[in-house]
Amino acid sequence: MDIATLAFSALYQFGDAFAFLVLSACGLAVIFGMMGVINLAHGEFIMCGAYVTAATVHAGLPLPLGILAGTVVSALVGVMVELVVIRHLYDRPLDTIVATWGLSLIATQGTLIMVGSTMAGVGTPFGSFQVGAYSYSIYRIVLFCAALGVLACLYALFNWTRFGVLARATIQVPHMAAALGVDTRLIYSLTFACGAGLAGLAGGLYAPTMTLVPTMGATFIMEAFVTVVIGGADVFLGTAPAGGVLAVVKAAMTSWQGQLFGQIGLLVAVIIVVRVLPKGISGFVLRERT
Amino acid sequence: MSKSVLRGLRAAALTGTLVFGSQLAIAAENPVKLGVLEDQSGDFAAATIGKVHAIQLAADEINKAGGIMGRPLELVTYDTQSDNTRYQEFMRRVLQRDKVDVVFAGFSSASREAYRPIVDQFNGFAFYNNQYEGGVCDGHMIVTGAVPEQQFSTLIPYMMQTYGKKVYTLAADYNFGQISAEWVRKIVKENGGEMAGEEFIPLGVSQFSQSIQNIQKAKPDFVVTLLVGTAQASYYEQAASANVNLPMASSVNVGQGYEHKRFKPPSLKDMYVTTNYIEEIDSPKSKEFYAKFKAKFPSEPYVNQEAENSYLAVYLYKQMVERAKSTKREEIRKVIAMGDVCMDAPEGKVCIDPKSQHMSHTIYLAKVGADHSISFPKVWEDIKPYWLGDAGCDLTKKDPMAQYTPSNPPPKP
Numbered sequence: 057m058d059i060a061t062l063a064f065s066a067l068y069q070f071g072d073a074f075a076f077l078v079l080s081a082c083g084l085a086v087i088f089g090m091m092g093v094i095n096l097a098h099g100e101f102i103m104c105g106a107y108v109t110a111a112t113v114h115a116g117l118p119l120p121l122g123i124l125a126g127t128v129v130s131a132l133v134g135v136m137v138e139l140v141v142i143r144h145l146y147d148r149p150l151d152t153i154v155a156t157w158g159l160s161l162i163a164t165q166g167t168l169i170m171v172g173s174t175m176a177g178v179g180t181p182f183g184s185f186q187v188g189a190y191s192y193s194i195y196r197i198v199l200f201c202a203a204l205g206v207l208a209c210l211y212a213l214f215n216w217t218r219f220g221v222l223a224r225a226t227i228q229v230p231h232m233a234a235a236l237g238v239d240t241r242l243i244y245s246l247t248f249a250c251g252a253g254l255a256g257l258a259g260g261l262y263a264p265t266m267t268l269v270p271t272m273g274a275t276f277i278m279e280a281f282v283t284v285v286i287g288g289a290d291v292f293l294g295t296a297p298a299g300g301v302l303a304v305v306k307a308a309m310t311s312w313q314g315q316l317f318g319q320i321g322l323l324v325a326v327i328i329v330v331r332v333l334p335k336g337i338s339g340f341v342l343r344e345r346t
Numbered sequence: 347m348s349k350s351v352l353r354g355l356r357a358a359a360l361t362g363t364l365v366f367g368s369q370l371a372i373a374a375e376n377p378v379k380l381g382v383l384e385d386q387s388g389d390f391a392a393a394t395i396g397k398v399h400a401i402q403l404a405a406d407e408i409n410k411a412g413g414i415m416g417r418p419l420e421l422v423t424y425d426t427q428s429d430n431t432r433y434q435e436f437m438r439r440v441l442q443r444d445k446v447d448v449v450f451a452g453f454s455s456a457s458r459e460a461y462r463p464i465v466d467q468f469n470g471f472a473f474y475n476n477q478y479e480g481g482v483c484d485g486h487m488i489v490t491g492a493v494p495e496q497q498f499s500t501l502i503p504y505m506m507q508t509y510g511k512k513v514y515t516l517a518a519d520y521n522f523g524q525i526s527a528e529w530v531r532k533i534v535k536e537n538g539g540e541m542a543g544e545e546f547i548p549l550g551v552s553q554f555s556q557s558i559q560n561i562q563k564a565k566p567d568f569v570v571t572l573l574v575g576t577a578q579a580s581y582y583e584q585a586a587s588a589n590v591n592l593p594m595a596s597s598v599n600v601g602q603g604y605e606h607k608r609f610k611p612p613s614l615k616d617m618y619v620t621t622n623y624i625e626e627i628d629s630p631k632s633k634e635f636y637a638k639f640k641a642k643f644p645s646e647p648y649v650n651q652e653a654e655n656s657y658l659a660v661y662l663y664k665q666m667v668e669r670a671k672s673t674k675r676e677e678i679r680k681v682i683a684m685g686d687v688c689m690d691a692p693e694g695k696v697c698i699d700p701k702s703q704h705m706s707h708t709i710y711l712a713k714v715g716a717d718h719s720i721s722f723p724k725v726w727e728d729i730k731p732y733w734l735g736d737a738g739c740d741l742t743k744k745d746p747m748a749q750y751t752p753s754n755p756p757p758k759p
Contacts (some may be wrong), residue, residue, distance in 0.1 A: 063558060072555040165387060172647065173392040174576065177583060179610030184589035191564045194589035196555060265583055266552055267575040267608065271389050275552040310556040314545050316519060318556070 061188030081283035083255030099273020105259025123260035130256020288336020381440035388428025404660035485745035510567030511539035586613035635692035704731035
C-alpha cells in the first residue's frame with residue numbers, strides 16, 4: 057500500500073470525524089457555548105431536522121430542499137421553545153438542564169407515539185469513489201465541506217453582520233445592550249432559533265446516512281457536548297479547533313484499536329483539555345486563561 | 347388533629363381499594379396473570395413493540411376461546427424503556443407486588459442477565475422469547491428464541507461454501523455480541539476457514555467510516571454483522587454508500603429490526619439471515635398468523651421473529667398449564683420433562699427440549715435481494731437446541747441457574 061493511499065485514508069477519516077463533531081456541536085455552541093443554556097434537548101432538535109428532511113424527501117422534494125426544510129422547521133420549533141420555556145430560565149442555568157431534559161423526553165416519546173418506532177431512510181446520494189484499495193462514500197466528503205461551510209458562515213454571521221454584533225453585545229451585557237435600544241428579547245429568540253436551526257441542519261445532513269428513530273439524537277449528544285465544552289464560549293474560535301483536535305484523536309485511536317478506543321480516546325482528550333484549559337480552547341486563544 | 351384525620355382517611359381509602367381490588371379479582375374468576383416486560387420505547391423499541399402486540403393477540407384469542415383452564419389470561423404490561431435497571435425494577439414489581447404466574451421478558455441479553463437473578467431469587471418463572479447467544483441453563487427460564495447452534499451452525503457453513511472461507515465479524519460490544527462472535531470463530535475454525543478480522547462496536551455508535559475501511563483492508567469473503575440497536579443499524583447505509591459490496595451474514599438483522607424495510611435498496615443487498623420466522627415466509631400457517639396480526643394491528647410495520655416467538659410462547663404456556671393443571675413452576679417443569687411439549691407454530695412444528703428448556707425451530711435462510719425482496723434459498727426443519735444438552739446441562743436433574751459458553755462449558759460431573 058503506497059503512502060498516498062494511506063495519507064488519503066487518514067485524511068478522509070479525519071474529515072469524517074471532524075464533520076460529525078462540528079456539525080453535531082455547532083448548534084449547541086450557539087445555545088450552550090454562547091447563550092449559556094445547557095440544552096439537553098439538542099439531540100431532539102437534530103432528530104427533528106432529520107425527520108422533517110426524510111419526510112419532505114419522501115414527499116418528493118429533492119434532498120437539498122429537504123435539508124433546508126429540516127433546518128427551517130427546527131429553527132421555528134426553537135423559537136417556540138424559547139418563547140415558552142427557555143425565556144424564563146436565562147438566569148437559572150441549572151434549571152435549564154431539567155427543563156430541556158424534560159423537553160427531550162417529551163420529544164422522543166411524542167415522536168415514538170405519533171410517528172412510530174422507525175421511519176424509512178432516504179438513501180445516501182452520490183455513490184462512491186475509489187482510492188487505492190479502498191472505496192469511499194462521496195457524501196462523506198460533502199458532509200466535511202458542509203462542516204467547513206457552516207463554520208465559515210457562523211464566523212461571518214457573528215463578526216460581520218449587524219445581527220452578530222447585537223447578539224454578542226446582548227449576551228455579554230444584556231442591560232447595556234437594552235439601554236442602547238437593542239430589543240434583547242428578540243435577539244435572544246433569534247440566537248436560540250439559530251442554534252436550533254443549526255441542530256436541524258446537522259440532522260438533515262446526516263438523515264440519509266443513519267437510522268431514523270426517535271432516539272437518534274442521543275448518538276449526537278455526547279460528541280456535541282464534549283466539543284462545545286472544550287471549545288469554550290466562542291462559536292468559531294472554539295468549535296473549529298475543538299472539532300479538529302478531537303477528530304485527530306478519535307480518528308487515530310479508532311483506526312489503531314477500533315471504535316471503543318476511539319470513544320475512550322475522545323473522552324480522555326476532553327478531560328486533559330478541560331484540565332489544562334478551563335476556559336476551553338477559545339479562552340486560550342483569546343487569552344482568557346484563569 | 348387534622349393530621350390524624352388525614353391519616354385515617356388515607357387508611358380508609360387504602361383498605362377500601364384493597365377490598366375493592368380483591369372483589370374485582372374474585373369477579374374476574376382468578377385470572378392467570380402474565381407479566382410482560384418489553385421495551386416499548388428507547389433504542390430497541392423498533393424490534394420489540396411487535397412482541398407486546400403478539401402477546402396481546404395471543405391473549406385475546408385465548409380469552410375468546412375460554413381462557414386457560416377456564417381462567418382468563420390477564421396481562422400485566424410495563425414498558426422497560428430499553429434500560430436494564432428498569433428490567434430489574436419491574437421484574438421485582440411483577441413478582442412481588444403483582445404476583446404474576448409467569449413473566450415474558452427481555453430483548454437484549456444484557457437485560458436478560460440483569461433480570462435473571464431476580465427471577466431466580468424470587469423463585470419466579472420467565473420466558474425469554476428472543477434469539478440470543480445461547481447457553482442459559484436455568485430452570486426458572488424457558489427460551490423460545492433461536493440459539494447459535496440453530497442460527498450459526500446453519501448459516502456460517504452455507505456462507506463459507508457459497509462465498510469463501512475468509513470471515514470478518516462486526517459485533518455489538520456486550521455479552522450477546524461477544525459470545526456470538528465466539529460461536530462464529532468456533533464454527534469458522536471447524537469448517538477450515540479463517541477469521542480475517544473482528545471488531546466490537548459499543549452500543550449506540552452510529553458512525554462507521556473507520557470500521558468500513560478496516561473491513562476493506564482485511565479483504566474478507568463475507569462479513570458477519572451482529573449489530574444491535576437502531577443506532578448501529580446505520581452501518582448498512584454507510585457501508586453501501588462506500589461501496590463495500592460484500593455479502594453479509596447475520597443472526598439478528600432482518601428477522602428483528604426489518605432493516606430491509608427501513609433502508610433504501612440496495613443497502614442490504616446480499617444479506618443472509620437465519621431466522622425462525624419473518625412475515626415473508628410463504629406457508630399457510632405463516633400467512634394465517636400474519637393476517638390475524640395485521641387485522642388486530644393494521645399499522646404494525648413488520649411482524650418479526652420475536653413477535654412469532656412471543657405469540658407461540660403464550661400458547662405453549664397455556665398447553666403446559668393445562669397439562670400440569672397448575673401454574674406452579676415445579677408442576678409445569680414435570681410436564682416439560684416428558685419431552686413432548688410441542689405445537690404447530692406459524693413457523694412450523696416446535697418442541698421444548700427438557701434438558702435445556704430451549705426450543706427446536708424451523709430455520710429459514712432469508713436472502714435480501716438488490717430490491718430488498720426476500721427469498722429463501724434454504725430451509726432447515728426441526729433444528730434442535732442441542733449444544734447445552736450435549737455440553738452437560740440437564741435441567742431435569744440439576745438446575746445450576748447459570749449461563750455457559752463454548753469456552754466456559756458446564757462443569758463435567
